[in-house]
Amino acid sequence: MPELAEVEYFRRVWADGLAAKRVLRVEASGRRLFRTGGALLPQLVGKHLLRSQTAAKQMLFEFQAAGGTQPGWLGIHLGMSGELRIEPPEYVAGRHDHLVLWTPAAAAVYNDPRMFGRVDYQEGPAAPEWWTRIAPAILSPAFTVAAVADYLARRQRAPIKAVLLQQERFPGIGNWMADEVLWRAAIHPAQPAGTLSPAQIKALWQQCRAVCRLALRTIGGQGRKLPSGHNAEVPSSWLLPHRWKAGGKDPRTGTPLRRSTIGGRTTCWSPARQKLPRRS
């Protein structure tokens, strides 16, 4: 489920729910999620949430011990089906709840049926190394047209849809955002990355930024809701609310949308606006 803006939404849910309360109890299950540091999770007891951030599809919650010991760094990647919730303090961990933190005021729950997510906990003076290695955000100054062009040049033959899903260059972009970007940029998802014209690359870059900005404002913003199922929150002028519907129509042209597997993922596009350039 979670891409850039949804990750920001879930981070906020925990940030609000955990406030500055001390952790009283921790319950962790599902070995497979805790690639590293799972054994250290009990050391969260006594600490409180200091601040939190998102980068790409990852979250980092920084906990400070009351007694001035080492800060604790809780990293979460929600995978395909993960979500974070806040429940009352008397909450009892249920099915697929892989991590629950209880404070006097609330239970913070990480639930993930498919278990493609990841949890990392470690302690130390600074943020963990994996966190610092995440590519600079699409909305940062480091995400330039030139950087995009260079990257496409090294992925000449891959369909542009597959390239947009590469987190090392397009951090936070997932399946629906990639389709949204290509639709807005009027680029066919199967077009080989190496055949994009300079104008197309510029449009791609612009729409990456626009979709990230809009998504964060609409979905990740204060008091916002997730675009789950048939949502009313996401404007119908976006591709997103139309992409899974059978017989879905391009909201700009009213023409039928197409769906097919491109770059290994189900892809939705509007044949009327997104055309392959003629081969020469």
Added chain:
DNA sequence: AGACATGTTGCTCA
């Protein structure tokens, strides 16, 4: 019953 799901990784082959 069978297809499919908003993600990543690790393997194979060129």
Added chain:
DNA sequence: ATGAGCAACATGTC
């Protein structure tokens, strides 16, 4: 060495 494609992971839903 590097890029491209695909199975695998585990479970739920349509």
